[in-house]
Amino acid sequence: MFTAGAESLIKQAREIQDEDLQKFYTRVSKLLHGKDFGNETVDSLQRLYLIVSATKYSRALPEDVLQLLQDLLCSSKTAEQFQALSCAILRETFPCDLRNLSDEEGNSKTMSHVAEVTLAQGSNKDKVSSVAHRVLKCLEARQPEGQSSRYLLPVLSKVISLSPDSLTEDQINLVSRKLVDWLRYASIQQGVQLSSGGFFTSPRTRQPGPITEVDGAVAADFFTVLSLGQSYTEDQWMNMHAFSMIRKWLLCYSTDGNGNGDTDDKSEVDGSVMSMVSATSTSSRLLPPKERLREKAFEYCHRLIEQSDRKALKKSDAELQKACLIEAVTVMDIICREDPSFVYRAFACVKALYGRLSGDLAFSRALLPIAQFYLNHSETAAVDSEAVYRQLFTRIPSELFQEPMLAFEFTQFCRVNVKVLRESVGIFKHSFPNLFKPLAWNSPALISEYVELLPSLIGPDTAIEILHSLLDLPCLTAALDIQLRSASSQPSERVPLDPSVKVSSSMEAFRHPYYRGMFLYILRDEAGTGDTIDRLSVLHEVLADMADSPRIVQCAQTTPILLQVFFNEAAQFADEKLINQLVLVILERSSLLYDIPNYKREVQRVFSSQLLVLCKLHPSLIVEQCKELMEFSGTTGNIQSKENFYTHVVWAIGEYLSVSYDKRCTVEQITAFFETLEAVLFEITQVRLSASIPTYSPRVITMLLTTLSKLASRSQDLIPRVSLFLSKMRSFARSPAVSSWYSEEDIEEIHTRASELINLLKLPSVAQFVLAPSTEGTSPRWHRDTNTSLPLAMRAISKVLQRDSSFSPG
């Protein structure tokens, strides 16, 4: 589609030399001066457009060319092609000194082009106001033959969204009146077809018939955008344009002070319960223009909702019906927000609509504005909205997660309304397993939405289950994929398998009774049936054949981000009990993860940093979880599979296992940990003759050494043992076998660390100070007290260490 030819054209346009450019300008100028505009002129203007638009730096056109283009733009006799080209070129060359573009009065098409160029020069208030005034003048004036006002409404719409204040109160009322006319009183006869003078035209065939509905029936009531005709009259075009901008208009010019007081509200609302649509419409002639417009817009929306029930003959009309439903409900919502007296009438309509649509998944996108309406107004009208929310949070995410547009809109709905949903909609908080389904399916598109949405889903009672669900998000992706493929497969392939059959693929596992329960758990709709399942590792194994599927890999790449968000949020409110639970989950799941390349490593990285955060929040957790931590740190296999995480755990033990953090810390505990870690260190530093190169980094060794020394400094009976070990480590570092394992610097590092620790442990009180500083170390007293001040201590220590650096081993 895009070729070398096109590529070089862009390059040429960007790199055209000044000389050539000036020649080209002269040529254009000559062509435009001429009377007839032929193919050559078109060609040159097209190239001129490319030249000015291909580069991001503005090109200054010469004065005469600019003037010629402006004249071309403003003249009503110019052919459309030239008007379009000159408009485009002028737009691209801003800023340029546009002399007041004069426009011929009444020519709306030209006016529209001129407005475009003016507004492209920047949307400051003066420009916008001047455009607004010209548009309104044009609208008020009678259009000459062949001209249509329909080009003006889009300009007006743009103007009010850029600067609503640019219209005066009178102008607003004027436009409101016109909008009422166009919306409600457009003709219901078809327009006269502008035939190009056919051979067989006779008065009979040219007789316009009535407008029809989308299903072919004759129009039942006034004209709307869902009315069909062979050709349309001017006011029918205005009807379509008016509806296209009505939402914007109502939002810009909501009347203030309507139903503000509570008591006024109630009386208005009660009164309208009795009123019927037709009764209000006849009396509405007495209403001021804005209120009348609101009334008519409401009627229009009501009619659209009725019209959407018809079965459209053309597919594009069916799509339009859905779009109209969404717009109609949204506009009703806006009207009800401005004037609560409409709420009862609106609810009658919206409730009936919901009843019609709720079973039909094809109309799911229309369910969102309906739900929004319920959220905004169900309290006012005392209407029960449980069913709507249930449909929204159970059916849509679980059955339509693969629709990208619906998933996005659904997520937006949740994100925008999350506060209200969390507080007043019970089902929302516990439907997070369902809410994760669109995310699992389409992570790259939705991740930024969920980063904002996730914190509001996390609460003390749901945190653990959410954590497990997040860790298994790629499994959810896999399960959803299998579910979809299974649904579209042959019925014979969906039969449950015999329990004795061994499965060879994840698809088969989906049908196998042994695995079925696990899949059902992963695909559950609601929370509360358990934080996780026992045989998770079995599930991970059976899904292994999907681990390199692109969708799952994409999900695995986004999950660590969500984990980070989770922990940030959980840290804000977690109490001690929850922190302990989180640490247990971290320890347990660090090895229990779906085996996708890089996934384990990234998750473990998050775990490492978050473990330290949790320890800082609640240091006693080391003591409270000492059994699990000991088991974890004593398993040498953990070093191979998750070295980084292991190092962090060991550091945390060394840092926080002390009486100063938790009074319950006993000497036995310290000794027990010491022995565990000592055993591990011993094992990994065995110099075996036939040993293969170890797969762990020297950092593990130094971390273990430091931690052992820290523990020893707190229970000083252990000091002789650790000193012995340290000197063994020094000789270990110097042994010839080890020098082939590690680099020179690493060996030096191990050796230095061991030496420093030995020297430090020779002075137990200093060692205690350095290796296990009390938590009061940050208080100012440490700096002021001459005996215990930190700078003094540091000077002492560095002297100690430097003096003994040349100490010979032995």
Add this chain to the structure above:
Amino acid sequence: MVHSFLIHTLCPGSAGSASVCRVLYSRAFYSEPLVQLPAGLVPGAERLLQKEQVAVVARQVKSACTLSRQAAGKHSPESCPPPSDEAAAVQEADCGMFRLGAGEPFQGEKTVLWLGVLSLGFSLVCEPHENLLLAESSLRTLTQHCLDHLRLLGPPGTDVLLKADRIEALLDRFLPHGQLLFANHRFIHSLDKELAASMAK
């Protein structure tokens, strides 16, 4: 109200550098009113900002489309059989939506809808609370017309660059000043007839 419409390349075509995302056509329907650029900048600064913003959107659409195609397991467009006609091309196109937060790169929040047809992307940048279903159908209509009038499905040409007046005419009718229209098939038919008449001249 639609903020802008762009046509840009998506993936390495048969020419051009692999990672460059070229914006072939862009039209901004309005510039954000509150952008207060610091004084003392060169006069073309606002336009430069606009072009850069458009380029950012194009790049994001490109990566969104690539990821979406990857996840769906689709092969590169070159190896796919070409679609039979414009309507089928639009039907089979990849599509998606994402949100641009305030400041990234537009001043206000925006929603981007995109369609990926083979190696070209068609994107609409909309205001946040837009009727997105209507925007989607408008984008599909626009795309189909672009494919048709710029002959994008046939042998490769340079129409998309040189025949910008056709795109302008299309946008003037189907998306005037960025206004999304609730046009049923008869209204669209009338617009098509007008378009054909003006292009024939």
